[in-house]
């Protein structure tokens with residue numbers, strides 16, 4: 001079959017792209033997704049449909065690629081890396097925190113030669129993609145496909161109220177809108193899950209476009225390789241259903257030597273500071289597991305709002321932390337601070353483990369290699385320990401479950417704990433970085449075209465030069 005555009009991967013980016021490109025009836029678009037497709041909302045499995053359910057990112061979920069990675073050299077066990085394997089991709093299994101980066105993040109990409117990506121250039125797209133149900137101003141959209149809301153303060157569970165009050169009393173300002181360019185301080189977290197429905201790009205972008213005659217969506221189809229004629233991409237070879245043994249290759253022919261591929265792997269490293277909830281304390285069951293958050297600038301940091309702390313609580317179905325991974329659940333009842341390093345100095349590398357595309361890659365995050373990263377995490381964890389002692393938390397928690405008193409005794413002990421317990425918020429990016437002519441490590445140009453070949457683009461977060469100080473779904477659409 002011939003199509004004008006073939007999109008490999010029906011995730012957050014792929015669904016959005018398919019919907020936008022097929023707006024032109026003269027362009028035929030094929031979207032291929034390795035995981036299952038669910039065209040009918042009625043048949044969407046609960047763990048994908050409902051935002052408070054984290055079952056889809058559990059290690060043994062059929063909707064999870066379940067990769068492993070190395071976080072730091074000091075870790076004895078590999079980290080579990082969830083990625084969505086279903087229409088909507090990771091956006092169908094994620095935590096629905098809907099945060100933008102800071103203007104400085106996008107402006108720094110523009111300064112690196114990607115002028116189209118400055119804050120003023122991306123802002124119209126942020127507005128276009130959302131309908132913010134709470135904030136009406138020049139920075140927010142009112143007609144976009146993704147609905148965004150915050151849990152109103154009167155509905156916060158007592159643990160979230162305690163978080164908010166304790167951070168205010170630590171001296172952080174109230175932040176009425178975490179998606180405002182000036183954002184800083186403590187407030188309600190914007191989420192794309194009104195009515196508790198996880199509004200992935202599959203629901204918000206793809207489904208309304210499915211009726212188009214020029215758009216074809218195929219689930220359960222895994223692309224095996226891009227087919228080239230010389231250096232021009234002309235097609236995609238796929239495997240449907242069971243992988244055919246005879247398709248195995250012993251080597252991959254090199255079409256282009258692009259030294260930046262796989263380098264510059266960026267992420268938001270995080271650590272969970274576990275609280276011991278008292279008997280009978282209300283934790284999130286069928287309400288958002290993240291309701292309040294804090295953004296602040298670390299002591300002595302030149303990077304504004306480079307730290308984020310959210311409180312997560314859960315009990316009941318699909319146990320797990322929506323942004324820090326279901327596999328962290330402890331007996332299905334948990335309360336913790338999720339401490340996130342929003343702009344790390346350290347970066348890692350992604351390499352192939354096999355020529356077989358069905359085998360996951362080697363993911364080596366190399367978190368905390370830069371001392372500044374360790375210092376900021378240490379400071380944030382000590383802040384959490386102080387917050388836990390606040391009078392509002394006293395009736396709700398009996399203390400910290402981890403790190404323990406011995407870990408907090410000295411900086412050396414705490415650093416060792418951080419290295420051993422560092423985790424991910426699943427916001428990997430940067431491994432096919434964009435950049436201008438003359439930037440040898442740039443894999444794509446700022447229009448996502450792969451340098452050195454024709455007819456091939458990478459349209460996902462791997463093109464971002466770095467993470468932004470936010471969660472990661474937000475893309476230009």
Ligand SMILES: Cc1cc2nc3c(=O)[nH]c(=O)nc-3n(C[C@H](O)[C@H](O)[C@H](O)COP(=O)(O)OP(=O)(O)OC[C@H]3O[C@@H](n4cnc5c(N)ncnc54)[C@H](O)[C@@H]3O)c2cc1C
Pocket residue numbers: 008009010011012013014032033034035057082083084085086087088089090091092093094095096097098099221222223224322323324325326357425426427428460461462471472473474
């Ligand atoms: C557990 C978890 C929690 C998260 N929480 C948040 C959050 O709260 N807020 C937020 O903003 N972000 C969050 N994120 C991150 C966010 O969801 C991702 O950054 C975003 O979805 C990535 O979009 P993408 O299109 O680049 O990739 P994906 O959405 O992962 O899409 C890639 C798609 O490609 C498919 N695919 C891969 N290989 C092939 C192949 N060879 N052939 C065919 N199809 C293929 C995959 O199955 C997948 O559907 C979270 C992520 C995870 C995993």
